[in-house]
Amino acid sequence: MKGSRPRPGPRILVPAPAAAGGLTRDYAAERTIYRAALAQLHGRFKPAWLGAASSYTAAVYDEPGRTDPATKAPVRLVFLGVNAASSFGDPSTNLSNYLAGIAAGIAGHGALGRPAQVPAGPGGGSAECAAATAASGKATICVWATGQTMGTLAVATGDASISELAGIMRRMRPDLEHR
Numbered sequence: 001m002k003g004s005r006p007r008p009g010p011r012i013l014v015p016a017p018a019a020a021g022g023l024t025r026d027y028a029a030e031r032t033i034y035r036a037a038l039a040q041l042h043g044r045f046k047p048a049w050l051g052a053a054s055s056y057t058a059a060v061y062d063e064p065g066r067t068d069p070a071t072k073a074p075v076r077l078v079f080l081g082v083n084a085a086s087s088f089g090d091p092s093t094n095l096s097n098y099l100a101g102i103a104a105g106i107a108g109h110g111a112l113g114r115p116a117q118v119p120a121g122p123g124g125g126s127a128e129c130a131a132a133t134a135a136s137g138k139a140t141i142c143v144w145a146t147g148q149t150m151g152t153l154a155v156a157t158g159d160a161s162i163s164e165l166a167g168i169m170r171r172m173r174p175d176l177e178h179r
Helices: 027-031 035-048 091-106 162-176
Strands: 023-025 053-067 074-084 110-112 126-134 137-145 149-156
Touching (some): 027 035, 027 053, 035 074, 074 162, 091 110, 091 137, 126 162
Antiparallel strands (some): 023 053, 074 149, 110 126, 137 149
């Protein structure tokens, strides 16, 4: 149709919502045990996306009814979401570059397993998940990318397999993004 503009892609909600995909945001954990980790994410990612990102957010979500067998605390997922100032470009390429950056970031004190492609779910784009190992323990991470957004979920490996976290990611995305 003449004069029509393409429908804009999804955007990450900033700040992150109080609930997503049936998980609840754990503000207390963000202020206490995850405070340093979220500050580190903020410090690490702000310079990396300087000029490319218009906004980003980080949050901790608890999965209701599930307890981490090692800590006896709720199963917690860390979410990081980034919106592009204009466009990140090809989602698959950005996803590969982002995961390579994670691998480089933990090199020397950890390793990132081979990423597996998973369905991205609502909002489209590309998604991959992988297992990571570091001195602090093992984690499972899932990342999705569109032309304008990138989202990451991470959880202790004992709390979710790659397929479980991929399913959680697809459930959470409609609440973490908007058009």
